[in-house]
Amino acid sequence: xxxxxxxxxxxxxxKLSDARLQNNxxxxxxxxxxxxxxxxxxxxxxxxxxxAAAAIRDRSLAHLDTYLTLxxxxxxxxxxxxxxxxxxxxxxxxxxxxxxxxxxxxxxxxKSMVSEESGLNDAVINAGIEAIETDLGEYIxxxxxxxxxxxxxxxxxxxxxxxAELFAEHHHTPKSTDIPALCREAREQLRxxxxxxxMGISGGNFLIAETGSxxxxxxxxxxxxxxxxxxxxxxxTGIEKVLGxxxxxxxxxxxxxxxxxxxxITNYVSVMTGVKDAANADxxxxxxxxxxxxxxxxxxxxxLQQALRCIRCGACMNHCxxxxxxxxHAYGWVYPGPIGAVLTPSYVGLKEAxxxxxxxxxxxxxxxxxxVKIPLPExxxxxxxxxxxxxLRPWHERLSVHLWRFTANHPKLYGFLTRYVVKLLKLMGGxxxxxHWLPGLDGWTEGRDMPAPTGSTFRDQYKxxxxxx
Amino acid sequence: MSARxxxxxxxxxxxxxxxHPEPAEREQALKxxxxxxxxxxxxxVWQDPVQRFIERCAQLSTTTETVSDILAIPMAVASYLNQHxxxxxxxxxxxxxxxxxxxxxLSVRVGSAKNEDLVGVTGAFCAIAETATLMMxxxxxxxxxxxxxxxxxxxxxxKSRIVNYMEDAWDLYLSEHKTxxxxxxxxxxxxxTADIEQTIIIGAHGPYRVHVIIY
Amino acid sequence: xxxxxxxxxLVDMMRPSVGFSxxxxxxxxxxxxxxxxxxxxxxxxxFNSGDRESGRTxxxxxxxxxxxxxYVVAPSGSCTGMIRIHYxxxxxxxxxxxxxxxxxxxxxxxxTDFLVNVLHIDQVNSDFKGNVTYHDSCSGLRELHIKEQPRxxxxxxxxxxxxxxxxxxxxxxxxxxxxxxxxxxxxxxSDNKCRYAQQSGAEVIVGxxxxxxxxxxxxxxxxxxxTTQVKHVAEILTYKAK
Numbered sequence: 001x002x003x004x005x006x007x008x009x010x011x012x013x014x015k016l017s018d019a020r021l022q023n024n025x026x027x028x029x030x031x032x033x034x035x036x037x038x039x040x041x042x043x044x045x046x047x048x049x050x051x052a053a054a055a056i057r058d059r060s061l062a063h064l065d066t067y068l069t070l071x072x073x074x075x076x077x078x079x080x081x082x083x084x085x086x087x088x089x090x091x092x093x094x095x096x097x098x099x100x101x102x103x104x105x106x107x108x109x110x111k112s113m114v115s116e117e118s119g120l121n122d123a124v125i126n127a128g129i130e131a132i133e134t135d136l137g138e139y140i141x142x143x144x145x146x147x148x149x150x151x152x153x154x155x156x157x158x159x160x161x162x163x164a165e166l167f168a169e170h171h172h173t174p175k176s177t178d179i180p181a182l183c184r185e186a187r188e189q190l191r192x193x194x195x196x197x198x199m200g201i202s203g204g205n206f207l208i209a210e211t212g213s214x215x216x217x218x219x220x221x222x223x224x225x226x227x228x229x230x231x232x233x234x235x236x237t238g239i240e241k242v243l244g245x246x247x248x249x250x251x252x253x254x255x256x257x258x259x260x261x262x263x264x265i266t267n268y269v270s271v272m273t274g275v276k277d278a279a280n281a282d283x284x285x286x287x288x289x290x291x292x293x294x295x296x297x298x299x300x301x302x303x304l305q306q307a308l309r310c311i312r313c314g315a316c317m318n319h320c321x322x323x324x325x326x327x328x329h330a331y332g333w334v335y336p337g338p339i340g341a342v343l344t345p346s347y348v349g350l351k352e353a354x355x356x357x358x359x360x361x362x363x364x365x366x367x368x369x370x371x372v373k374i375p376l377p378e379x380x381x382x383x384x385x386x387x388x389x390x391x392l393r394p395w396h397e398r399l400s401v402h403l404w405r406f407t408a409n410h411p412k413l414y415g416f417l418t419r420y421v422v423k424l425l426k427l428m429g430g431x432x433x434x435x436h437w438l439p440g441l442d443g444w445t446e447g448r449d450m451p452a453p454t455g456s457t458f459r460d461q462y463k464x465x466x467x468x469x
Numbered sequence: 470m471s472a473r474x475x476x477x478x479x480x481x482x483x484x485x486x487x488x489h490p491e492p493a494e495r496e497q498a499l500k501x502x503x504x505x506x507x508x509x510x511x512x513x514v515w516q517d518p519v520q521r522f523i524e525r526c527a528q529l530s531t532t533t534e535t536v537s538d539i540l541a542i543p544m545a546v547a548s549y550l551n552q553h554x555x556x557x558x559x560x561x562x563x564x565x566x567x568x569x570x571x572x573x574x575l576s577v578r579v580g581s582a583k584n585e586d587l588v589g590v591t592g593a594f595c596a597i598a599e600t601a602t603l604m605m606x607x608x609x610x611x612x613x614x615x616x617x618x619x620x621x622x623x624x625x626x627x628k629s630r631i632v633n634y635m636e637d638a639w640d641l642y643l644s645e646h647k648t649x650x651x652x653x654x655x656x657x658x659x660x661x662t663a664d665i666e667q668t669i670i671i672g673a674h675g676p677y678r679v680h681v682i683i684y
Numbered sequence: 685x686x687x688x689x690x691x692x693x694l695v696d697m698m699r700p701s702v703g704f705s706x707x708x709x710x711x712x713x714x715x716x717x718x719x720x721x722x723x724x725x726x727x728x729x730x731f732n733s734g735d736r737e738s739g740r741t742x743x744x745x746x747x748x749x750x751x752x753x754x755y756v757v758a759p760s761g762s763c764t765g766m767i768r769i770h771y772x773x774x775x776x777x778x779x780x781x782x783x784x785x786x787x788x789x790x791x792x793x794x795x796t797d798f799l800v801n802v803l804h805i806d807q808v809n810s811d812f813k814g815n816v817t818y819h820d821s822c823s824g825l826r827e828l829h830i831k832e833q834p835r836x837x838x839x840x841x842x843x844x845x846x847x848x849x850x851x852x853x854x855x856x857x858x859x860x861x862x863x864x865x866x867x868x869x870x871x872x873x874s875d876n877k878c879r880y881a882q883q884s885g886a887e888v889i890v891g892x893x894x895x896x897x898x899x900x901x902x903x904x905x906x907x908x909x910x911t912t913q914v915k916h917v918a919e920i921l922t923y924k925a926k
Binding site: 024027028031032042043044045048049052053056059062063064065066067068069070078084085086090134135136137140153154155156158159160163179180182183184186187190191194195209210211213219220221222224225227228229239244245246247248250251253254261264265266267268269270271272273274275276277278279280281282283291293297298299300301302 | 471472473475476477479480481482483484485486490494495498499501502505506507508509510511512513525528529580581584599600602607608609610611612613614617634635636639648649650651652653654655656657658659660661662663664665666667668670672673674675676
């Protein structure tokens with residue numbers, strides 16, 4: 001996916017003034033939040049399960065190479081071919097190699113965020129192979145030539161009106177804004193592709209080491225289609241997604257779907273192991289798993305390791321007041337919201353995404369709902385520390401931090417400066433008591449007044465009071 | 470060095486482990502897995518898993534009915550299809566061929582589903598009460614297309630095989646089979662999407678209707 | 685009981701009355717209040733901007749100024765959160781200093797939390813009359829679990845009616861330096877907050893953190909709302925009819 005995180009501030013301006021997007025985001029508003037809150041009521045020991053889920057993820061990360069080795073052994077025994085991709089670019093190369101070796105002409109895809117990292121669709125299409133997204137949201141975006149703006153609801157930024165226009169244009173059908181009719185239209189358009197494709201590509205929500213399985217969690221049934229109907233199935237997922245056992249998977253699943261869409265479970269959960277053999281009536285004859293590093297191993301042992309616990313539920317973005325206002329595209333890469341503010345700089349480089357860790361009030365709403373207890377505000381702060389230490393922040397920001405630290409550590413200087421600053425600010429507030437413009441703080445005064453102080457500091461007033469006595 | 474070698478070297482370096490693992494390290498890491506620890510389940514308990522399963526089905530738009538006897542199934546299927554004005558032709562799992570479908574006026578084809586099939590009838594390995602989920606392992610006798618391609622999926626469920634949690638379902642499967650099949654599909658209601666304006670629409674790429682007949 | 689008041693830099697500069705209200709509340713509850721003269725800031729602005737040194741420098745100053753107090757109280761959940769939570773691992777190379785800091789951090793409380801959970805106050809001396817709505821500031825709410833404490837105290841005022849707004853826990857968009865660095869997002873967030881607060885039907889928006897209150901007030905005034913008042917909870921709890 002094309003990276004635009006380095007123009008975050010510009011992206012934000014555009015998104016905030018995009019009336020249609022703002023309208024769509026308002027509608028999106030609290031729905032996931034409400035659904036999650038409601039479904040969590042049926043889990044009376046949520047905190048215990050969160051602690052257990054975080055521990056399961058930590059255990060996987062602590063033994064990552066051992067778990068991956070076990071996965072590999074088990075998967076191979078069942079006829080699955082395991083590939084390793086060091087970079088996003090390698091993912092595309094491997095997929096195209098598999099496709100070419102098998103004379104693949106058409107690929108059907110279910111949702112895979114990892115494949116968005118590498119821009120797999122474009123690469124495959126450039127190699128002369130047809131690639132069709134089959135998740136409804138992703139399908140809409142493929143028609144619109146847009147990237148996803150949410151990891152589980154990729155077309156959340158689109159209105160039914162926009163979808164209707166796209167379908168009418170691409171399917172040559174009369175325009176309808178009836179949502180059930182649009183869904184049926186998509187089903188009818190895509191069904192022939194499922195049946196005629198020679199390769200299916202899916203993500204992998206998890207790998208299960210003890211059984212060599214790939215697990216995917218879906219609602220629409222397209223995931224089952226792409227992993228059942230074509231003769232080749234390729235699953236693409238990050239190396240960190242491995243779990244130990246089916247029991248580990250059951251625990252994590254209990255939180256994943258509830259955190260994501262507010263469902264107790266999704267309609268389909270498929271755990272796939274190996275290839276179709278004599279004992280099977282259907283399924284792919286070839287099974288491949290591509291395990292992607294692409295920056296992940298770099299986080300191991302770092303202060304950001306906990307980010308690798310992520311199970312991609314999207315709750316952090318659903319609950320993030322920044323995301324709720326700017327949408328996913330402003331973040332400029334695959335993963336938006338708080339987890340994106342941590343992963344994007346980690347995977348593509350801090351310099352390329354300098355403003356993302358700053359794009360949070362550190363309000364903590366994300367951390368409270370994260371099913372695997374990733375301390376997201378803390379991780380954003382770590383990245384802020386890295387950018388400060390590396391001198392990546394603008395000079396005036398660094399200077400003011402240094403000046404404030406120095407001033408605050410010299411109480412006499414602090415007392416002297418604040419005395420005059422508050423006098424000046426009082427003057428600037430005038431009769432209304434509101435400052436409309438403050439040089440250097442115009443980020444504030446552009447949209448808000450600054451209530452003026454009363455003219456003397458607490459410390460001066462307190463001193464005077466004690467004096468009187 | 471292969472991509473795999475490079476990745477594994479980076480992992481071990483990141484974790485602060487020696488370049489090559491000692492056998493003891495692997496043994497220790499895998500020991501936990503052999504113990505297969507179970508995570509916490511929701512502690513609210515239901516007395517009767519069958520009752521719980523039926524209640525939860527309703528929330529997922531799965532319909533249910535209970536019949537007294539396995540022999541009553543074909544008639545129940547026929548009346549369900551009648552009620553919904555659906556075709557009386559259907560594809561069924563091989564293991565269900567012995568039932569007297571003809572007597573109920575139904576015409577069945579045995580095997581995998583084709584695109585034209587509008588109704589698919591399957592069994593279920595077991596079901597999970599917590600989430601009203603059917604566990605459907607793939608196999609030559611249990612083709613997974615039958616629960617996927619048709620618009621209507623009717624599943625026959627033995628009430629003695631409704632377990633409380635997914636962990637119990639795995640245990641049950643692995644007590645009866647040595648390894649996992651090519652695919653285990655956990656099915657919880659008809660396919661759905663909410664990708665347009667977060668409006669939940671029942672019926673996406675899979676079935677529009679899931680009906681469970683409990684016997 | 686000797687209680688040190690950590691005034692906080694924002695109260696010091698922008699609304700000294702909050703500091704005096706806090707003193708009144710503590711004295712009324714029978715505390716001996718001390719206000720160390722050389723206090724400044726907790727270091728959070730720099731710390732959250734990525735300068736760990738800001739935290740270290742000011743944590744050290746904090747412990748030196750307040751160590752002799754039985755308790756330290758601040759009229760801010762955010763500064764208290766900085767001290768109680770984020771001061772905890774600033775000096776890995778100096779365990780004895782870190783231990784002193786941590787011991788003091790444990791005795792440091794946000795004002796309403798201290799009044800309710802340490803002093804067990806259930807009644808305050810306030811003549812306030814009217815409808816208020818309470819905005820939960822993020823650090824207080826999520827780091828220190830301050831939710832019922834201010835409400836309990838507010839509800840003890842006879843003439844006061846608490847009208848909960850929708851989304852009381854939604855961030856107002858302040859976020860310290862965030863409100864300047866990404867001012868346009870902050871403005872949009874405060875917009876949402878102001879709307880919910882206005883819809884509550886309260887005449888006064890009350891909160892426990894001055895940063896949020898300045899942000900909310902600033903947005904209200906810019907939008908042309910000059911009537912909705914914005915007050916720190918300490919000011920309401922000590923309100924005297926003139």
